[in-house]
Structure formats: C-alpha cells, structure tokens
Amino acid sequence: MDNFMMIETGVQGKIGLITLNRPKVLNALNRQMIHEIVQALEEFDRRDDVRVTVLSGKGRAFAAGADIEEMADEDAIHMEWMNQFADWDRISMIKKPVIGAVHGFALGGGFELALACDLLFAAEQAQFGFPEVNLGVMPGAGGTQRLTKLIGKTKALEYIWTGETMTASKAEKLGIVSRLVAPELLIEETMRFAASLAEKAPLSIRFSKEAVYKALDYSVYEGMQYERKNFSLLFSSEDQKEGMRAFKEKRLPLFKGK
Numbered sequence: 001m002d003n004f005m006m007i008e009t010g011v012q013g014k015i016g017l018i019t020l021n022r023p024k025v026l027n028a029l030n031r032q033m034i035h036e037i038v039q040a041l042e043e044f045d046r047r048d049d050v051r052v053t054v055l056s057g058k059g060r061a062f063a064a065g066a067d068i069e070e071m072a073d074e075d076a077i078h079m080e081w082m083n084q085f086a087d088w089d090r091i092s093m094i095k096k097p098v099i100g101a102v103h104g105f106a107l108g109g110g111f112e113l114a115l116a117c118d119l120l121f122a123a124e125q126a127q128f129g130f131p132e133v134n135l136g137v138m139p140g141a142g143g144t145q146r147l148t149k150l151i152g153k154t155k156a157l158e159y160i161w162t163g164e165t166m167t168a169s170k171a172e173k174l175g176i177v178s179r180l181v182a183p184e185l186l187i188e189e190t191m192r193f194a195a196s197l198a199e200k201a202p203l204s205i206r207f208s209k210e211a212v213y214k215a216l217d218y219s220v221y222e223g224m225q226y227e228r229k230n231f232s233l234l235f236s237s238e239d240q241k242e243g244m245r246a247f248k249e250k251r252l253p254l255f256k257g258k
Contacts, residue, residue, distance in 0.1 A: 004036045004039075004040070005032065005036070006020070006021055006022055006030075006032055006033040006036050007019060007020055007021050007033065007036045007037060007040060008021050008058070009040050011049070011050060012191070013195060013198065014049065014050060014051045014052065014195070014198035014199075015050070015051070015052050015053070015054055015191065015194045015195060015198060016040070016044035016047070016050040016052070016053040016054070017053075017054055017056075018037060018040045018041070018044075018053060018054070018055045018056075019055075019056050019057065019058050020033065020037075020055075020056070020057040020058060020062070020063055021058050023057075023058045023059025023060065024059075025064075026059065026060060026061040026063070026064035026065075026104070026105060027057045027058065027059065027061055027062065027063040027064065027110070028063065028064060028065055028066065028068075029063055029065070029066050029109040029110060029113065030066070030070045031070065031082075031084055031087075034087045034088065034109075034113075035087050037055070037087075037091075037113075038087045038088075038090045038091060040053075041053060041090075041091065041094050041098065042090065042094070044096065045094050045095055045096050048257065050096070051096060051097075051197070051198040051202050051205075051257070052096060052097045052098075052099065052194040052195075052197050052198045053094075053096060053097070053098045053099070054098075054099050054100075054101055054187075054190055054191060054194050055098060055099070055100050055101065055113075055117060056100070056101040056102075056103075056186075056187060056190070057102075057103070057104070057110075059104075060103075060104050061103070061104030061105040061106075061110070062100070062101075062102040062103055062104055062105065062106045062110055062113075062114065062126070063105070063106060063107075063109065063110025063113055063114075064104070064105040064106075064107050064108075064110055065105075065107045065108030065109055065110055065131065066108050066109035068135070085140065085141055088112070088116070088141040088142060091116045092116070095206045095209070095210075096202075096205070096206065097118050097119070097194075097197055097205060097209065098116075098117045098118050098119075099117060099118065099119045099120070099121065099190055099193065099194055099197075100113075100114045100117035100119070100120045100121070101121050101122075101186050101187055101190040102114055102120055102121070102122045102123065102126045102128075102168075102177075102186075103122070103123040103125070103126055103183055103186055104123075104125070104126060104127070105126075105127050105165075106126060106127070106128050107127070107128070107129050107130070107131055107165070108129075108130060108131055108132055108139070108143075109141055111128050111129060111130060111139075111143060112139060112141040112142055112143045112146070113141075114128065115142065115143065115146040115147060115150070115176070116141075116142060116146070118209065119178045120171075120176065120177045120178055121177070121178060121179050121181055121186060121189060121190040121193070122168040122171065122172070122177045122179070122180055122181065122186075123168065123180075123181060123182070123183040123186045124168055124169070124180050124181070124182060124183060125168065125183055126167075126168040126171075126177075127165045127166065127167060127168070128165060128166050128168070128171050128176065129159065129163065129164060129165035129166060130143055130147075130159060130160050130163060131163040131165075132160075132163070133160065133161060133162070133163045134163045138160070139160065143160070144156070144160060147159070147160070147176075149216050150174070150175055150176055151174045151175060151176065155174065168180055179193075199255070200255065201237075201239040201240075201243055201253070201255040201257075202239070202255060202257035203234060203237050203239055203257060203258075204234060204239065204243075207230035207231075207233065207234060208230070210226075210230060211223070211226055211227045211230050214226045214227075237258060238256060238258040239253075239255045239256060239257065239258065242254060242255060242256075243255070
C-alpha cells in the first residue's frame with residue numbers, strides 16, 4: 001500500500017488494519033489523515049484477499065476530535081471551496097464491512113469517524129461526544145445525520161446542543177456501540193469478530209450491507225424492493241451454490257466472493 005504519514009496499515013489473515021497514528025495529539029483528525037484513511041479503505045475494498053477492515057487508534061484515544069489548529073483561521077468561502085468533506089463522503093461508498101475499535105475519546109470528528117463505521121466495538125472506558133457547540137461550530141462530517149438516525153431527534157439534539165460526552169455503556173444502550181469490551185481485550189475481541197465475519201459469503205455481506213443502509217432512507221416498501229433485488233442477484237453467484245451445497249452435504253462452505 002501507499003506510504004502513509006498519519007496512519008499505519010497492514011493485513012492479518014483476511015482482515016485489513018488501519019490504525020490512526022498521531023498519538024501525541026490524541027489522533028486529532030486533519031485533512032491529510034482523513035485522506036489517508038479513505039485511501040486505505042478504498043485499497044482494502046479493491047483487494048480480493050481482504051474481506052473486513054478494522055479501524056483503531058494508537059495511544060490513549062481513538063480520535064479526540066478534529067485538528068482545531070488547521071481550521072481556526074478559516075473563512076466560510078475557503079471552507080466551501082475546499083470541499084473538505086468530499087473524502088468523508090467516500091467512506092459511505094465502501095462495500096466491505098468496516099469495524100471500529102474505540103478506546104479513550106471519540107469526540108467531534110473522531111465520533112463522526114466512529115459513526116461512519118458499520119459496527120463499533122468499544123472499550124468500557126471509552127467516551128463519545130460532540131463538543132463543537134463549545135467552539136462555536138457544529139458537526140459537519142455527518143454527525144448530525146448519523147447520530148439522529150441511530151438514536152432519534154430528541155437525544156441527538158441533547159448531545160449536540162450540550163456538548164456532553166456519553167459513556168460507552170450509554171452508547172451501547174442507545175444503539176451506537178455494538179459490543180462493550182474490557183480495554184485490554186478490545187483489539188483481540190474485535191479481531192476475533194472480524195475473522196469470523198471474514199469467513200462468511202462476501203457477496204452476501206456486501207449486498208445485505210447495501211440493503212440495510214437503504215432502509216435508513218427508503219420507505220419500507222422501497223427498501224423491500226431493493227432487498228428482493230439483491231436477494232435474487234445472489235442466486236447468480238458461485239457462493240450461493242457453494243453455500244447451499246455445503247448445507248446439504250453437512251460441511252462448512254468455502255466462499256470465494258464470486
């Protein structure tokens with residue numbers, strides 16, 4: 001892969017690894033780091049040997065927000081001209097599962113990055129929040145939209161307006177976090193889950209991910225039509241034949257993503 005300056009990448013088995021690597025500033029997200037994250041995600045999406053990506057942070061935090069130094073003196077016209085959120089939009093186009101492993105703080109842009117993952121595993125001491133209101137701004141990389149769809153208008157406004165942080169336990173109860181894990185076991189448990197997911201049928205994973213995200217925007221009827229289209233398309237795959245043949249033969253299937 002490319003030589004990155006602000007992230008580390010690797011592959012373990014069928015799992016792509018992306019680690020935020022600015023620990024001295026608690027992995028504060030600047031434009032270059034987001035660009036590198038997206039490049040790595042897209043590279044893993046293209047590779048046949050990678051089926052799941054795990055995203056984590058080095059040091060004491062997942063990501064404690066955006067790099068304020070980078071934005072403090074910006075003006076509205078330049079912010080609009082830069083179109084800095086174009087890279088964030090590309091995250092939504094990733095087809096394979098992305099699992100976030102969150103420890104420490106996931107605040108501001110760090111919380112938005114966590115929300116952009118498909119599933120979140122969180123250490124029990126992790127904290128999430130949008131402190132932007134205390135800086136005179138607001139979430140701008142999808143935070144208001146993704147949080148509202150997950151927890152509803154009332155709770156989303158409460159956290160966005162107050163800037164208060166929520167515990168990992170609260171985030172799990174609200175449906176933001178998939179699983180709580182002891183801090184020392186966070187990566188191990190996330191990798192174990194990712195490895196099990198990597199053995200499932202890749203096309204089934206991809207098509208069901210697409211259908212679930214459509215459910216966030218479509219009516220039930222429209223979503224069901226999309227679901228049925230993807231369901232039917234899977235019957236043209238080799239993996240569907242292998243999966244059902246293995247079931248009849250009482251053995252484990254060997255999926256190839258074809």
